[in-house]
Amino acid sequence: MRRSKNQTTPFYQPCREIPLPKREKDRYVDATTQRVLKVANRRICMACAFFIVLLCVILGRLFCLTVLDYKSSTPRSLRLGGEENLSRYNIVDRNGTVLATTLTSWDISVNPTKVKNPEEVAHQLAEKLEGVSEQELLEKLQSDSNFKYIKRGATPNELEAVNWLGYHFLTYEVVDKRAYPQGSLFSHILGGVNIDNVGISGIEKSFDNELQSHEVQLSLDASVQEMVRTALQNGIQKYKAEGGLGMVMDIHTGEILASVSLPDYDPEKPAGKDELERFNMPTLGVYEFGSVFKLFNTAMALENKVVKVTDIIDATHPLKIGKKTMEDFHGQKRPLSVAEVLIHSSNVGSAKIALEAGYEKQREFLKKFNLFEKLPIPLPERGMPLYNTKDKWADIETANVSFGYGIAVTPLHLIAGVAALTNGGFYNVPTFIKDGNKDKPMVQVLDSQISEQLRHMMWAVVNWDPWTKNPAKHYAVGGKTGTANMKDGHSYNTNKVRTTFVGIFPVTEPKYIVQITLLNPKGIKETSMYNNAGWNAKTVGLNLINELAPYLNVSPVMDYQPPEFVQKAIETSLIKNGRKK
Amino acid sequence: MMKWMVNCFLLVLAISIGIALFLMKQRVVEYEKELNELNNRILMDRREIHTLKADWAVLTEPSRLRRLLAESGVQQIKVQQIVSPVEVALKPVPVPPVKPFDLNEIEEAP
Numbered sequence: 001m002r003r004s005k006n007q008t009t010p011f012y013q014p015c016r017e018i019p020l021p022k023r024e025k026d027r028y029v030d031a032t033t034q035r036v037l038k039v040a041n042r043r044i045c046m047a048c049a050f051f052i053v054l055l056c057v058i059l060g061r062l063f064c065l066t067v068l069d070y071k072s073s074t075p076r077s078l079r080l081g082g083e084e085n086l087s088r089y090n091i092v093d094r095n096g097t098v099l100a101t102t103l104t105s106w107d108i109s110v111n112p113t114k115v116k117n118p119e120e121v122a123h124q125l126a127e128k129l130e131g132v133s134e135q136e137l138l139e140k141l142q143s144d145s146n147f148k149y150i151k152r153g154a155t156p157n158e159l160e161a162v163n164w165l166g167y168h169f170l171t172y173e174v175v176d177k178r179a180y181p182q183g184s185l186f187s188h189i190l191g192g193v194n195i196d197n198v199g200i201s202g203i204e205k206s207f208d209n210e211l212q213s214h215e216v217q218l219s220l221d222a223s224v225q226e227m228v229r230t231a232l233q234n235g236i237q238k239y240k241a242e243g244g245l246g247m248v249m250d251i252h253t254g255e256i257l258a259s260v261s262l263p264d265y266d267p268e269k270p271a272g273k274d275e276l277e278r279f280n281m282p283t284l285g286v287y288e289f290g291s292v293f294k295l296f297n298t299a300m301a302l303e304n305k306v307v308k309v310t311d312i313i314d315a316t317h318p319l320k321i322g323k324k325t326m327e328d329f330h331g332q333k334r335p336l337s338v339a340e341v342l343i344h345s346s347n348v349g350s351a352k353i354a355l356e357a358g359y360e361k362q363r364e365f366l367k368k369f370n371l372f373e374k375l376p377i378p379l380p381e382r383g384m385p386l387y388n389t390k391d392k393w394a395d396i397e398t399a400n401v402s403f404g405y406g407i408a409v410t411p412l413h414l415i416a417g418v419a420a421l422t423n424g425g426f427y428n429v430p431t432f433i434k435d436g437n438k439d440k441p442m443v444q445v446l447d448s449q450i451s452e453q454l455r456h457m458m459w460a461v462v463n464w465d466p467w468t469k470n471p472a473k474h475y476a477v478g479g480k481t482g483t484a485n486m487k488d489g490h491s492y493n494t495n496k497v498r499t500t501f502v503g504i505f506p507v508t509e510p511k512y513i514v515q516i517t518l519l520n521p522k523g524i525k526e527t528s529m530y531n532n533a534g535w536n537a538k539t540v541g542l543n544l545i546n547e548l549a550p551y552l553n554v555s556p557v558m559d560y561q562p563p564e565f566v567q568k569a570i571e572t573s574l575i576k577n578g579r580k581k
Numbered sequence: 582m583m584k585w586m587v588n589c590f591l592l593v594l595a596i597s598i599g600i601a602l603f604l605m606k607q608r609v610v611e612y613e614k615e616l617n618e619l620n621n622r623i624l625m626d627r628r629e630i631h632t633l634k635a636d637w638a639v640l641t642e643p644s645r646l647r648r649l650l651a652e653s654g655v656q657q658i659k660v661q662q663i664v665s666p667v668e669v670a671l672k673p674v675p676v677p678p679v680k681p682f683d684l685n686e687i688e689e690a691p
Contacts, residue, residue, distance in 0.1 A: 098637075
């Protein structure tokens with residue numbers, strides 16, 4: 001029911017009707033309404049501003065996602081898969097040859113309780129699966145367990161063959177398996193992974209995180225590695241040695257091109273191997289290297305101006321220090337020039353030079369070549385040198401160190417040190433990574449002229465005797481041998497030796513350095529029953545250099561003439577030893 | 582009348598845009614499917630290349646190459662075979678004999 005305008009009720013109070021303004025001047029709003037309107041307007045403006053800002057943010061984000069960053073915003077399903085999907089990336093050599101890779105394989109398992117005729121099944125599976133015996137399978141199939149692995153890491157061919165048998169009780173699980181296409185060639189350096197593909201040794205362990213996201217390129221060269229391994233293996237067989245190691249290093253960059261430790265093992269089947277097979281001698285083993293250390297001794301004396309290359313050292317009689325008497329193995333029993341001390345590897349001469357210099361200079365010099373500390377190489381297997389850590393060395397210790405006893409270092413320490421002695425005097429920490437030392441500054445540890453003199457003397461060590469065969473004579477090889485007695489408990493066994501040859505080529509402009517070490521080689525008829533380094537390790541090393549040089553693009557040096565002091569030393573040696581041709 | 586026409590026009594426009602969007606969406610779905618198939622094929626090819634690389638590494642294993650070379654009678658290069666470019670004597674290239682010029686062989690122009 002509609003009420004009339006004049007009708008009044010207790011609750012309904014008709015108010016005054018405000019006429020709508022016709023014109024602007026007629027508009028009238030009272031103060032309260034004005035205030036309310038003002039607040040409302042402000043709130044509407046704020047809401048509008050909020051929504052405009054929100055819209056701008058959304059538009060901006062859309063612009064970023066669609067225009068600026070469209071690649072990363074592409075849905076994963078639309079993105080290219082491929083190598084980024086690998087669970088563990090490849091390890092390759094310096095030329096890109098695959099050394100370690102991840103391949104898809106299958107774990108085949110069985111529920112033995114569902115197998116009704118285990119004999120027949122075992123027979124058929126044994127025919128299809130490689131490396132699994134029928135007896136072994138039968139035992140698994142007859143067990144009371146609900147789950148047994150038939151084969152872990154089966155190949156696609158094996159999987160297909162087993163699948164065709166049509167057994168419902170077999171289950172297949174896809175897994176990634178680490179494979180080493182080069183077999184045992186790089187076993188010690190690459191190391192291995194556990195069943196979950198986590199690195200447990202070698203490069204696999206050091207670069208465990210990196211290998212999750214990208215490939216790792218080593219400085220090693222598969223061809224050089226194979227040459228070294230073959231030469232070393234032949235040497236071990238020929239000289240009936242217990243084992244050996246071989247290394248090749250770029251003398252200027254410190255990049256290791258080959259590192260072999262024999263005996264070795266198949267990295268895909270590391271279980272059950274003995275300690276020697278799994279031991280990485282080049283980086284982990286610490287050894288006394290004997291006369292090779294005379295290179296450091298000679299360089300130290302020349303650097304400290306204790307002697308000159310033409311100075312004469314009396315090596316006529318054995319040297320007596322306290323109760324110990326030192327003798328020369330190749331006893332010349334005459335005064336020798338410093339060059340001749342190195343050429344004839346005189347213990348007496350070296351000891352006298354070292355004693356003249358004093359233990360402080362000797363120790364300071366060796367320290368510059370990192371011979372007292374672990375090398376910062378990218379491998380978990382790193383050996384710590386052994387030496388007398390006392391403040392003062394006795395004369396007998398100084399004399400011993402001068403010819404490589406009383407200090408044990410890894411072969412890697414030795415090769416890096418000799419490289420620095422002969423490359424112009426620059427020390428590089430050895431690296432297993434390609435271009436690993438590219439951005440690192442080289443440290444000069446020896447005067448370049450002394451380094452050059454040392455190279456010429458090393459050439460004379462290898463070439464002074466024209467009656468000695470040198471298969472690599474055209475490559476101007478310089479080197480030094482070392483024969484050290486091996487320890488049996490706390491004393492030295494004079495029948496067991498460790499022989500080492502370190503060679504650089506060519507001495508005119510050295511590019512590579514090679515080290516060969518044989519463990520306990522025996523004398524054979526060809527070596528007149530001698531077992532020292534000059535007869536075995538040096539021969540292996542020179543044969544290796546002869547094979548390596550053409551591969552490494554090292555040209556023969558036909559017109560090499562040693563400097564006068566070396567010529568004089570050779571001339572004297574030939575006359576005194578009656579070796580002149 | 583005008584208002585009605587505008588409304589009709591907008592309705593037609595909305596329906597047209599709707600149909601166009603639907604068709605475009607269908608095409609995008611098809612392209613996505615095609616792209617996924619292509620990506621899967623590329624992925625499979627890459628995996629195959631990855632496996633082939635491992636196979637290649639096995640086939641070019643240096644000890645295997647050494648054995649193959651020995652079987653085929655290839656020997657290691659000798660120092661005497663390496664010479665510098667200066668030492669290589671240039672062999673004279675045989676020049677084909679030039680036929681003497683005979684005026685009688687020239688045909689007269691017609």
